[in-house]
Amino acid sequence: MARTQYYAAASLDGYIAEADGGLQWLFDAADNPLEGGDANYNAFYARVTALAVGASTYELMVGHEWAYGSMPTWVFTHREFETPPGADVHFVQGSVADHRDAMHAAAGDGVLWVVGGGELASQFAEAGELDDVIVSYMPVVLGTGIGLFARPIPGTLDLIRTEELTRGAVQHVYAVKTPSR
Secondary structure: EEEEEEEEEEOOOEEOOOOOOOOOHHHHHHHOOOOOOOHHHHHHHHHEEEEEEEHHHHHHHOOOOOOOOEEEEEEEOOOOOOOOOOEEEEEEEOHHHHHHHHHHHHHHOOEEEEEEEEHHHHHHHHHHOEEEEEEEEEEEOOOOOOEOOOOOOEEEEEEEEEEEOOOHHEEEEEEEEOOOO
């Protein structure tokens, strides 16, 4: 069965974007944040077989060249968007649980990547559907912005490993232990 992983970059003080959604701080701090390109990202992405995306993150993704081919993608949104040519995108509403079976079936034995953002990751955690949190902390302090999570999540986080990345970033990998698991 697929593992559901929230893989994200955050400022040292826990923000994934500026208050207005801006990511210039990430472009300045990372080698290539939209396309990966580093060994850590490439190793993670090699295991990804399906995506779950929040509307604001999807809007950012389609504003650039679509990098995910025909990988099955669920976009949780109430807005209307175009689908990139050749993409397998499902625009959905409702709870994570409403779409769990379809996402896991598409992901197979790979990774269902919760791409963003903090609200969607919180919904996965609250539904007991988040296995791991993988955060690359960039050496930047924003002071305010959009949080890694939108609110507290249930259960505990067990640190699995820490890795030093390029340009002073540090990645922490946590297993999510929810009360129901």
